[in-house]
Amino acid sequence: MDGVRGQSVPGAGPAARRSPALRIETCSGGGGRVDLGILGRTDRAWVSDNTDAVDRLVIQHGCSRLHPARVMSAWVTDVPNQLTGRTVPLRFRFHVAMSGLLGIGGDLTRWSEEEVALGAELVGEYKKVRHLVQYGVQYRLSGPHGEKPTVVQYVAEDGAESLVPAWQRGPRHGVPSLPMRLGGLTPDTRYRDAATGRVHHAGVLTGYGYRPALPPGDWASAAVHLVRVAEGGA
Numbered sequence: 001m002d003g004v005r006g007q008s009v010p011g012a013g014p015a016a017r018r019s020p021a022l023r024i025e026t027c028s029g030g031g032g033r034v035d036l037g038i039l040g041r042t043d044r045a046w047v048s049d050n051t052d053a054v055d056r057l058v059i060q061h062g063c064s065r066l067h068p069a070r071v072m073s074a075w076v077t078d079v080p081n082q083l084t085g086r087t088v089p090l091r092f093r094f095h096v097a098m099s100g101l102l103g104i105g106g107d108l109t110r111w112s113e114e115e116v117a118l119g120a121e122l123v124g125e126y127k128k129v130r131h132l133v134q135y136g137v138q139y140r141l142s143g144p145h146g147e148k149p150t151v152v153q154y155v156a157e158d159g160a161e162s163l164v165p166a167w168q169r170g171p172r173h174g175v176p177s178l179p180m181r182l183g184g185l186t187p188d189t190r191y192r193d194a195a196t197g198r199v200h201h202a203g204v205l206t207g208y209g210y211r212p213a214l215p216p217g218d219w220a221s222a223a224v225h226l227v228r229v230a231e232g233g234a
Contacts, residue, residue, distance in 0.1 A: 025073060034067060044071045044101055051105065052081040053088050053096040057144040057167060060099055069154075070134035074100030076119070078107060088219045090115055094122040095165055095221040099133060099152060102126045128194075129225050132156055132163045141180040147172055151212060155184035160228045162191070166212035168220040179209025186228060194225040 026038045027046035034045040045067070048059050056074065063072055074097040079087040097103065102123070108116065126133075136154035141164075144150045149168040156162070162185065185191065185202040192199050200210070205226075214220040 034063070034071075039067075039071060044073050046073050047100075050083050051075050051077040052084040052086055053093040054086060054169065055084065056096050057150050060096070061140065061144050061150075064138060064140075068134070069100050069138065072100035073103055074098075075103040075105035077105045078110070089221075090118055091122065092167065092219045092221045094119070094126075095167060095223050098122070098126045098129075098223060099165055101134070102130070125223065125225075129154075129161075129163045129223070132161055136161075136163070137184050139183040141182070147175050148178070149212060149214060151180050153180075153182055153184070155182075159184055159186040159189075162226045163223060164210065164212060164226065165223040166214055166221065168214050168218075170218040171216070171220075177211060179211050181209045182206050185226075189231075190229040191226040192229050194227050199229060200226070 023044070024042040025044045025046060026034070026042040034047065039045065047063050048056075050056070050059065060072060060074065076090070076093045076097045079093075081087075094102075104119065104123075108119075111119065132154040136156050139153040139155070141151040141153055142148050149166050151164065151166045154163045162182065164180075164182065182205045185206055187202060187206075189202045190199050191202060191205065204210075212222050212224060214222050
């Protein structure tokens with residue numbers, strides 16, 4: 001957006017000079033054109049018109065190499081996907097979108113009661129961890145190519161919390177399940193899985209590694225929230 005156009009659109013000047021209640025998203029040519037200049041005037045970007053959750057793993061992997069997750073709009077849309085014709089579970093689609101600025105672009109009037117309930121549950125989970133996704137330090141533990149699960153990690157700057165999302169397209173017999181070494185955790189401490197209560201030692205998570213507990217079958221996903229146990233805590 002040049003200076004003339006910026007002046008002609010109310011509130012579209014530099015982010016530091018506009019109302020904190022106003023949020024502007026940049027979108028150009030279906031995404032794929034995000035630069036630091038436009039992000040000086042906007043808060044977020046539409047990365048791609050391709051909202052297929054499987055393709056988004058690759059798209060978001062590339063985008064996050066330059067831009068933080070807090071500027072990357074990521075939507076849950078309906079299946080079969082309008083571009084690829086692919087159908088993947090709602091939970092998988094949510095977990096992919098939860099690695100950016102979660103949004104819902106599906107037709108909620110066509111969702112079943114079970115899908116609406118699951119969507120509400122996962123939105124609630126995202127609200128508990130979005131500060132980690134949007135403002136934490138990101139580690140790419142396993143990329144979206146090959147047969148291994150795709151695994152990303154977000155860690156609070158003080159190491160107090162971490163989120164580990166993981167996705168598996170489809171398991172193949174004989175492919176080893178290798179642990180992923182986590183980063184950014186506080187040495188000589190323990191971390192509790194917020195969902196299961198299981199406690200892990202930081203030295204094991206960073207030295208040996210962590211295996212995400214993915215459900216069996218195709219299109220499996222999980223998002224594990226680890227919270228540092230207070231000193232002297234159980």
